Amino acid sequence: MSGMIPEDLRYNKEHEWVRLNGQKVTLGISDFAQDALGDVVFVDLPKVDTEMTANQEIGEVESTKATSSLYSPVSGKIVEVNAELQDHPEYLNQDPYGKGWIAVIKLANPADVEALMTASQYAEFLSSQN
Numbered sequence: 001m002s003g004m005i006p007e008d009l010r011y012n013k014e015h016e017w018v019r020l021n022g023q024k025v026t027l028g029i030s031d032f033a034q035d036a037l038g039d040v041v042f043v044d045l046p047k048v049d050t051e052m053t054a055n056q057e058i059g060e061v062e063s064t065k066a067t068s069s070l071y072s073p074v075s076g077k078i079v080e081v082n083a084e085l086q087d088h089p090e091y092l093n094q095d096p097y098g099k100g101w102i103a104v105i106k107l108a109n110p111a112d113v114e115a116l117m118t119a120s121q122y123a124e125f126l127s128s129q130n
Contacts, residue, residue, distance in 0.1 A: 004031040005123050006097050010116035012055075012073040013125065017097070018105075020113050025074060028101045029061065029092060032126055037063040040092040043085040046070070046103055050078045054112050059102070061092065072105060074112035080104035 009017040015033035018025035034040065046058040052072045059070040081103045085091060091100040107113070117125060 004097070005119045005126075007119045009097070009119065010073070010113055011119070011122035011125075012071070012116055014069075014071045014073075016071060016073050018073055018113060018116065023107050023110070024079065025076075025105050025107060025113060026101050027072065027103045027105055028096055029070070030122075031096050033068070034093050034096045034100070037061060037068060037092075038065040039063055040089045043089050043092065043102070044070075045081045045083070045085060046072075046078045048078050048081060051108075052076070052078075054115075061089075070102065073116055074105055075108040076105040076112075077108070078103050079106045 009019050011017050011030060015030045017028050017030050040061055040063045042062040044060040050058065052058055053075045054073060056072055057069045058072045061068050061070060082101050
């Protein structure tokens with residue numbers, strides 16, 4: 001399953017993804033990121049109503065290998081977080097594009113999404129890193 005890059009998402013160089021839904025995006029980490037992290041044991045979620053700019057750190061993911069910062073690829077405000085990750089951090093490993101979503105962000109600037117990489121651009125970025 002490693003190397004899965006859904007076409008309907010946008011990606012950043014820190015391996016976060018967003019799924020656009022009107023004026024909101026759902027945020028998560030990519031399959032590449034969860035694979036590199038190894039077994040996720042804790043997720044420090046952002047707080048609802050937190051406002052941030054694009055590329056701002058909003059939380060952390062801890063695994064058996066490392067602690068990695070979470071960055072928001074877009075500017076906006078956190079309107080929902082996936083509280084299930086507190087009891088089930090393994091969802092990030094098992095289903096990074098589904099049950100492993102991290103937060104929903106109300107966009108301050110929809111153009112932020114357009115600035116992110118498409119699936120094919122992200123695949124090229126990954127292959128250039130190896």
